[in-house]
Amino acid sequence: MVNGSNFQIEQQCPQCGAPILIDETDRILSCKFCRTRVYLATEDHLRFYIPPAKGIPETIYFIPYWRLKGLSYTLEETNISYKYFDANFLSFDLSSLPYSLGLRPQALKLKFVGGNGGIGKFIASSYNKREALLNNFRTHTSRPHQQEIFIGETVSVIYTPIYCANGCIYDAVLKTPLFPKIADAEIEPVLASAQVEKWQIKFIPLLCPNCGANLPGEKDALIVFCPNCNSAWNPSDKDFTKINFSIWREERADVIYLPFWQMKVKVTGIQLETYNDLIKVANLPKAPTEAWKHTPFYFWTPAFKINPSLFLRWCRQLTVMPAPVDLSTDFSAKNIYPVTLPVTEAAESFLITLTSLMVDKRRLLDLSSSLKFTLEDSSLVLHPFATSTKEELIHTKLGFTMDRNALNLGADL
Numbered sequence: 001m002v003n004g005s006n007f008q009i010e011q012q013c014p015q016c017g018a019p020i021l022i023d024e025t026d027r028i029l030s031c032k033f034c035r036t037r038v039y040l041a042t043e044d045h046l047r048f049y050i051p052p053a054k055g056i057p058e059t060i061y062f063i064p065y066w067r068l069k070g071l072s073y074t075l076e077e078t079n080i081s082y083k084y085f086d087a088n089f090l091s092f093d094l095s096s097l098p099y100s101l102g103l104r105p106q107a108l109k110l111k112f113v114g115g116n117g118g119i120g121k122f123i124a125s126s127y128n129k130r131e132a133l134l135n136n137f138r139t140h141t142s143r144p145h146q147q148e149i150f151i152g153e154t155v156s157v158i159y160t161p162i163y164c165a166n167g168c169i170y171d172a173v174l175k176t177p178l179f180p181k182i183a184d185a186e187i188e189p190v191l192a193s194a195q196v197e198k199w200q201i202k203f204i205p206l207l208c209p210n211c212g213a214n215l216p217g218e219k220d221a222l223i224v225f226c227p228n229c230n231s232a233w234n235p236s237d238k239d240f241t242k243i244n245f246s247i248w249r250e251e252r253a254d255v256i257y258l259p260f261w262q263m264k265v266k267v268t269g270i271q272l273e274t275y276n277d278l279i280k281v282a283n284l285p286k287a288p289t290e291a292w293k294h295t296p297f298y299f300w301t302p303a304f305k306i307n308p309s310l311f312l313r314w315c316r317q318l319t320v321m322p323a324p325v326d327l328s329t330d331f332s333a334k335n336i337y338p339v340t341l342p343v344t345e346a347a348e349s350f351l352i353t354l355t356s357l358m359v360d361k362r363r364l365l366d367l368s369s370s371l372k373f374t375l376e377d378s379s380l381v382l383h384p385f386a387t388s389t390k391e392e393l394i395h396t397k398l399g400f401t402m403d404r405n406a407l408n409l410g411a412d413l
């Protein structure tokens, strides 16, 4: 799907030192020599650098660029348009440096920042808050739509190396000048502020914090499940955090479980607490019932990467139904598709989902400046899909289908 444009990262095995090549979206590092498996954890975002060419005597400075990949939705009066989004941009204000990292050859292998004391000095990135960096991006690209909503799959920082010689700034990969002249007054204080970067990737052994069992997991999984004590963990914040999860249990064997986020959201500006409220707000062709008066309303999204059209379709078709009530927490599901979309990004979907459910989109867009969504609680729910046909997976409870190609699943599943 979008993997074609990913960078590769060179990293040594923390146990035996063997060189390992991983994809920039990988979170689990497996060593085929010593069989070590560790989780690549950070408190915020991953930081990579592009190695400079050899034999440059000048000081190397590393310039930070934000890298964002994901889905972008634009809300308009009568419809929602969407596309993939893949961008990188300078992470501080300096007009004399290129705003975009530009195209880099995919053969270029990146490395994790940290533990490379002598390699050069790193300039700190600004806009560390999500909204600040997106606003900066919108300003520079003069995107006309304020109603553009971004759901990120990947957010990281890539440092590119430069050096100063003969009054010019040089790209330290190609050894070519970036500009004919440099704005000394502007760039000098920035370079002077550069430091040795202290950030380092953390390696966490993949052992269940509850029972000590080995935790299996696909290499790009953001959440790992313990099949021994039936728990789920988010290892990305340097310590494992327990995740609420439940399973829509299916007894038959030819099933794969796809993860979805179920989110309880406080909505201000509109009455949307119960399923009856949704019927009213979205003008659904259903009669409110006494039971639905007490049925909480939840937003849903896929918890995995998928194309923008299917993502929205699944948000809509799960959110428009009352939540399932026959969920189990004491059933050990096998064959779980990896969680690759964090709940923090899933929580950007609320306005898009709600808009897509409404016939009169203009009414919601008029309201949207006063609408506020606050995520109060979230749970991962594993939904069962039958694997009996080659082309598609079929939700065993709801009958909805999921194209296998959209999930990058081969017919061998």
Ligand SMILES: [Zn+2]
Binding pocket: 013, 014, 015, 016, 017, 018, 031, 032, 033, 034, 035, 036
């Ligand atoms: Zn090893």
Ligand SMILES: [Zn+2]
Binding pocket: 208, 209, 210, 211, 212, 213, 226, 227, 228, 229, 230, 231
């Ligand atoms: Zn366990």
